[in-house]
Amino acid sequence: KCQYSLAKEIARKTTKMIQLNRDSKFEPFSTIIEPPGMKYYSSNNFFMFKSTEASYNKLLEILKNKSVSMIGLVGLGGSGKTTLAKEVGKKAEEMKLFHKVVITTVSQPLNIKRIRDDIIDQLSLELKEESDIGRAHRLSQRLRENTTLLILDDVWEKLNFEDLGIPFDEIPFDESYKACCILITTRSKEVFTSMPCQSIIELNLLSxxxxxxxxxxxxxxxxxxxxxxxxxxxxxxxxxxxxxxxxxxxxxxxxxxxxxxxxxxxxxxxxxxxxxxxxxxxxxxxxxxxxxxxxxxxxxxxxxxxxxxxxxxxxxxxxxxxxxxxxxxxxxxxxxxxxxxxxxxxxxxxxxxxxLLMEAGKKKKVKMHDLVRDVALWIASKSGHTIFTRTEVDQGVLKNDEIMKDTKALALWDKKGYDFLNYKINCPKLEILLLFSSEGGLKVLDACSQSLEKLKTLIINPMLKRDRLFLPESMKSLKNLRTLCLRNQNLGDISFVERLQALEILDLHDSSLEYFPVEIVELKNLKLLDLFQCELEKSILGYKVYEVVGKCLQLEELYLYFVNYEVDFPYDVSFSKLQRYDIVNTNSFDLRRTRAMKKYALSRSYVTVENFISSSIKDPFIRAEFLHLTNL
Incomplete structure (x- = not known):
């Protein structure tokens, strides 16, 4: 009777809640905190010389002129265009010449989607549209509402403002479109010949x-x-x-x-x-x-x-x-x-x-100035250790033995889905091969890998997980391979890793495996194992994942989380040599992810345990200087 009464009470309250939710007309009262804007950029390394000051003042005067929609800043690579543009943007923001100042790097090859999303992000726009045209229309609408200075840095070619979502091309000089002003920096004046730039400022070299x-x-x-x-x-x-x-x-x-x-x-x-x-x-x-x-x-x-x-x-x-x-x-x-x-x-x-390197916008990342990068590639080339890196490349170039014979590192970025490297690459000195695809579906055929005996690092990383990755047999027996990185892949059977006896780093982050590779126990040189956010398609009776990993006594770093492996992490597994580790456990009784062990700093052992029973407590706990236990 008591249970019956409670059930009726729950049903009554549920009906009332649904009614209240339907009839309520509450407006959202929370707001997104906007990014810091141009204040984010430091002025510590900015020198206001007379030559710089002249360009600085000219740019500010032009920005005050509401009839100017596009300004160009041109100068040699490394002359300080980006730094000056940031300082002008900071001053314009401080003087409230515009409601918002946004800066984004265009670079090459041109990536319309990335540039548009960068602008959207800095404007703190929440867009429901997913299509390119829908997001472009919505951004264009926003840029018409308030005055905005858009700084487009490092432009190499004509831009299609309609695709970007910048309201400029339709009626370039109509007053109703002056809400958006564009400042372009480039190395070449020719860029401005194809765009209606009303004023061009040249940044001179130093006296x-x-x-x-x-x-x-x-x-x-x-x-x-x-x-x-x-x-x-x-x-x-x-x-x-x-x-x-x-x-x-x-x-x-x-x-x-x-x-x-x-x-x-x-x-x-x-x-x-x-x-x-x-x-x-x-x-x-x-x-x-x-x-x-x-x-x-x-x-x-x-x-x-x-x-x-x-x-x-x-x-x-x-x-x-x-x-x-x-x-x-x-x-x-x-x-x-x-x-x-x-x-x-x-x-x-x-x-x-x-x-020679700069801090990037995100923590623990760096970037290179374009000119420094060009010089580094030139130095590598003339020393006989060519680094061949391209975002777009003709197959004929890769087949050219004269071009590829001294290549030590080959990096092909943004390869289109289902591209086949189905031809022999004559790279007898090649030590690094990196294949990055924005669409997934990369395939490497045996003809490509027959001259890769010296390969030490192999990275294949698609953005999308599509068809199963099939590596040629010759790649499965590379005797000198030290790093194998196959992220975000549908890998299937990877028992071949047993043959890679020189392997020190095995990174299968966010990949799906047919079954857990028990063969890793045979890799006596393996020091770093990354199986974080991996998925097992099958399980094999007679062994447990954690027990197999526990036999890899030489491991110094372990990142372990199988999203569909519902077995408690044992408390008696010994990891005596681990220096860095992040081990997450998901079991059938508590579907929450529970981080069994985590430590990223050697100087201060930090172990977080949310479920004491399912945690390894032997060596890491003994060595810990700081221990945090919850939910015991």
Whole structure:
């Protein structure tokens, strides 16, 4: 009777709740916190020289003119266009010339969707439309409502504003469309010939006095420095030809060095070997090469070249860089993964201090200036270790033995779905092969992999998980392979990993497997295993996943989470050598993800346990300096 009464009460209240929900007309009262805008960008490295100030003031005056819809800022790569555009945007925002200031990098190849989504994100728009045309129309509507300054940085070709969702092309000079003003930065004036740019500002190179001020700041040359050193410094500055990026990078690498180091740098600048350098860029190339040569940390040099493998303006994830670099064998042969990671971070800090790398917008990511990337690729090429990286490439180029014979790293980005590498690539020196697809469905045939005996790193990463990935037999027996990264893949049977005896890193993040690869126990050199967010299609009787992993005693890093494996994590599995780990457990009794163990920092062992019974408590708990237990 009691249960019957409760059931009736629940039914009555449910009906009442449905009625209230139908009749209520509450308006949303929460608002999204807008991004910080141009205040986000630091001005610490901005120098307001007279030459810069002239362009700065001209741009601000033009922005005050409501009849101007498009402005162009042109200058050499590395002349400071992006920095100046950001400073102008900050000032325009501060002066309230526009309701909103947005900056996005265009770069090449042109990616309309990414640019449009970047603008939408900075405007804090919540769009229900999923189609490109729907999102473009909605963005265009928003840009008509309030005044907006759009800074489109690093433009290389004519832009279709209609596809972007920018209300400009329809009636370019009609007053009703002045709500949106566009500031374009580019290296070439030819870009403006195909677009109705009403005013073009040219950013000049630095004068001798300005170049001296900039150089002495970064090289830390003071009044007490010797006259002899100052004399050599002036000659070095003369070789930099007034280009800010060349001056800053050269000066940074000479900071604290002796006069002998300065003289050696000058000698290299005065006697370059300018092979295959684009016209007009000999001086910047030679200066940036000197910055590379002056790096006393060989690991920093290697990572700079490795970073050039990524596309222009790409935000490089440092963990990816570590895993790819480990396979590239640019670390020491001995030592732990954690020590190697520390060495990498030290090298990256050196590169950032010399302005050869920059902080990216997101934490733990870096990016390269386009000119630095070009020089790094040039350095790699002339040293006989070519890095071939393309977003779009003709098959004929890959088949050309003369082009590919010295290639050490091959990175093909944004390959279209179901592309076949069904031809032999003659790359006897190839150590890194990276295939990235925005659509999924990449396939590699045996003919492609017959000359890859020296391959140490293989990365295949589609954005979409489609058909099953079939690797050719020759790729399943690569004796020198150290890093295998097959993310977001439908892998099927991967028992072949047993043959990859040199493997140190196995990264199958977010992939589906036919069954758990018990063969990993045979990989005695395996140090990092990433099976996070993986899915098992089948289970085999007679063994348990965690018990198999527990037999990999040499593992130093483990990232483990099977989304459909409903077995409790055992408390008696020993992981005595683990330095970093993230182990998540999902069981049939509690469908929530429970993080059994997590630790990312060596200096402070941090273990979070939400379900004490299902946690490994032997070695990690004994070593923990900080222990947090909940829901016991």
């Amino acid at each position: 001798d006095k300005e170049a001296w001020t900039l150089f002495t700041h970064y090289a830390i040359i003071t009044d007490v420095s010797s006259e002899a050193l100052k004399g050599v410094a002036r000659k070095i500055i003369n070789e930099c030809k007034g280009l800010p990026i060349a001056i800053v990078t050269v000066a940074s690498t000479l900071k604290g060095k002796t006069i002998e180091d300065f003289e050696l740098a000058l000698s290299r600048l005065e006697n370059p070997k300018p092979l295959n350098i684009p016209k007009g860029l000999i001086s910047p190339y030679v200066c940036l090469e000197l910055s590379y040569t002056n790096l006393t940390n060989q690991l920093a040099q290697s990572f700079l070249l490795l970073c050039s493998m990524f596309p222009e303006d790409y935000e490089i994830d440092l963990e990816d860089l570590f895993r790819f670099g480990r396979g590239f064998c640019i670390f020491g042969m001995f030592g732990t993964m954690e020590n190697a990671r520390r060495e990498m971070h030290e090298a990256i800090d050196i590169l950032k201090s010399c302005f």
